[in-house]
Amino acid sequence: MALVLHVVGARPNFMKVAPLMAALSRRGAAQRLVHTGQHFDERMSGVFFAELGLPRPDLDLGVGSGTHGEQTGRVMIAFERALLEAAPRPDLVVVPGDVNSTVAAALVAAKLGIPVAHLEAGLRSFDRTMPEELNRVVTDHLSDLLLTPSPDADENLAREGIPATRVARVGNLMIDTLRAHLPRARALAAWRGLGLPEGGYAVVTLHRPSNVDDPAGLGRLLGALAEVARALPVVFPVHPRTRARLADPALAGAAAALRLVEPLGYLEFLSLTSAARLVLTDSGGLQEESTALGVPCLTLRENTERPITVAEGTNHVVGTDPARIAAEARRALDAGPGRGRTPALWDGQAGERAADAVLAFLAGARA
Incomplete structure (x- = not known):
């Protein structure tokens, strides 16, 4: 059975990963959860495991705070060690969002030859002064499976030359969590x-x-x-x-x-x-x-x-x-109150579609 390893590090990551983990669990998939410790305050991260029904992490890297370089480097060192010692080694590493943990884990997995799935791929501000923008771009180009929330994300990836065969638009997993x-x-x-x-x-x-x-x-x-x-x-x-x-x-x-x-x-x-x-x-x-x-x-x-x-x-x-x-x-x-509409695929079922895409990718990779 294929093993999926999820890496979370900051507050928004938990809301994105929870629906995917739940959907994969319902399908009987083997999963592990790694918390990098990028957000280490109990109010900023620890409380999310109880509130969102996430299992406690199988591994907490405990990297803490620091400059972008320090934090990214510590995640890479600790995560590489964890992957080298893992038995069995994961078949897919899932990284959500755009924080330092995201790009660090993606880079380590890619260099070790482990496929990477980027959850919330393709988002762009087109502002390279934002650290998160650099994290997004690098992670997308390292990833083998890009799970996008909206049409503009697909368009951004196509413009950057990423093949459509690697992209699956699944919707917004954060909204799954919100609705639930x-x-x-x-x-x-x-x-x-x-x-x-x-x-x-x-x-x-x-x-x-x-x-x-x-x-x-x-x-x-x-x-x-x-x-x-x-x-x-x-x-x-x-x-x-x-x-x-x-x-x-x-x-x-x-x-x-x-x-x-x-x-x-x-x-x-x-x-x-x-x-x-x-x-x-x-x-x-x-x-x-x-x-x-x-x-x-x-x-x-x-x-x-x-x-x-x-x-x-x-x-x-x-x-x-x-x-x-x-x-x-x-x-x-x-x-008066907002008059916008909810975008397509922000329907509470994005986790199910993401799970389908992950399992389809793994089936193809193992064929």
Whole structure:
């Protein structure tokens, strides 16, 4: 029996892998799960195993944080050792998303001659200053099976010369997870615990280095969010990376206008966003989730690798200019709830299609 090894490392990876693992399990496939430890905070990763029904990892590499080079290198060293010692060796390594763990595991597996499947392949922002963009491009060109979420992803891969025979459009696995857990999340009514009315607040997330590492730039964003907070409460679950920046006294005034809370588990956060009036984020996954939820989203970046959330969903890319953010927030609040539609194949069955594609690939590889 073929063995599929899944590699996860950061928060979004768990929501992408869970539906595929469940679908493969229903088909009797042998699987193992490796956690690189890229996100090592219990609130950022550990809680996901319980909430999403994932098995505890067969192996935790424990790489921790560091620069991009340090983190990628540590994953490669530890993962190579794990593969060399594995008995039996996996027949396929599945890497989701675009984090450092993704490209590191793909490179190690490819060099050892183990086929790689990239889950959420083909997304492009066309901004090479984003570390994630480089991770996406390299991973796609190392992969033997590319599982895409949308037509634009297929088009990007074709333009880069990747054969269509290696590509399978399966849809958005994160939305499988969202649909499966939304009733439980809604029942938590997380907004009540914060003393907020349903549909009467905004949620913000910030974590990208380009937005949080420069104190002046972060200060401008916080000032724009403080303007939004004059219209309705703004809840800010603070990523550990961003929390360190907010210790700067120069940022304290603008931050005081926001409701700062600790990072939330998946169900708590989904509960909060599902009842939000507006989402402001630099997260790719939240652009997708807000589209599925029908909640207006303002993306605080100059581009997106998920253009389908703009063309068909509720997302608007507004950049980082404070005046524009405040103006677009007022426009979104005046316009009422999001009027986008859910893209095709974001139907809760993407995990099933991905499992079919994986098993078909393995059958062909072993024929």
